[in-house]
Amino acid sequence: xxxxxxxxxxxxxxxxxxxxxxxxxxxxxxxxxxxxxxxxxxxxxxxxxxxxxxxxxxxxxxxxxxxxxxxxxxxxxxxxxxxxxxxxxxxxxxxxxxxxxxxxxxx
Amino acid sequence: xxxxxxxxxxxxxxxxxxxxxxxxxxxxxxxxxxxxxxxxxxxxxxxxxxxxxxxxxxxxxxxxxxxxxxxxxxxxxxxxxxxxxxxxxxxxxxxxxxxxxxxxxxxxxxxxxxxxxx
Numbered sequence: 233x234x235x236x237x238x239x240x241x242x243x244x245x246x247x248x249x250x251x252x253x254x255x256x257x258x259x260x261x262x263x264x265x266x267x268x269x270x271x272x273x274x275x276x277x278x279x280x281x282x283x284x285x286x287x288x289x290x291x292x293x294x295x296x297x298x299x300x301x302x303x304x305x306x307x308x309x310x311x312x313x314x315x316x317x318x319x320x321x322x323x324x325x326x327x328x329x330x331x332x333x334x335x336x337x338x339x
Numbered sequence: 340x341x342x343x344x345x346x347x348x349x350x351x352x353x354x355x356x357x358x359x360x361x362x363x364x365x366x367x368x369x370x371x372x373x374x375x376x377x378x379x380x381x382x383x384x385x386x387x388x389x390x391x392x393x394x395x396x397x398x399x400x401x402x403x404x405x406x407x408x409x410x411x412x413x414x415x416x417x418x419x420x421x422x423x424x425x426x427x428x429x430x431x432x433x434x435x436x437x438x439x440x441x442x443x444x445x446x447x448x449x450x451x452x453x454x455x456x457x
Binding site: 233265267275276277278279282283288320322324325329330331332333334 | 383384385441
């Protein structure tokens with residue numbers, strides 16, 4: 233199975249700052265097959281971005297993705313208070329689908 | 340608006356079977372893939388498996404020998420059974436919709452916590 237490794241484990245930032253989250257895959261895959269989710273405490277994961285960079289309904293354009301091959305990045309251009317959460321990457325190029333272990337973005 | 344709601348016992352004894360239901364409202368379970376996931380307390384997400392609208396199932400190899408997912412179109416719900424549970428199966432269990440066999444997932448149910456303990 234494809235292993236996704238996210239870094240850093242925790243990112244301590246302030247509102248208004250830029251957040252850069254990394255997701256590294258154990259095998260090369262197209263960015264078309266990588267999705268990102270956020271999860272707040274006590275809530276279910278929520279889809280952020282799927283495919284090459286399709287933001288889910290209601291997701292603002294301060295969220296963007298980049299990368300190719302085995303290295304991918306989720307960037308939050310200016311952190312808002314509601315952005316502090318845990319972020320997961322997920323691959324769906326090959327079964328079983330797998331998730332990274334998550335990056336916590338904290339104040 | 341599509342909504343998913345997981346339900347089932349919050350406490351299961353070791354060696355018994357965990358049974359959960361995902362009730363779908365706002366859409367038919369036909370024509371989509373319905374997936375189950377779990378998340379142990381403080382840990383990450385694990386895909387358990389899916390059932391397609393045709394009844395095809397696919398499971399995570401790590402759980403394949405113990406898991407079964409089925410659907411009831413008359414009740415518009417999808418069920419998860421996990422046999423021979425141990426404390427390691429204690430987790431939040433979520434269901435979510437996908438359009439394809441390997442895909443991204445949206446929306447998700449709110450989840451239900453299952454604790455395995457005697």
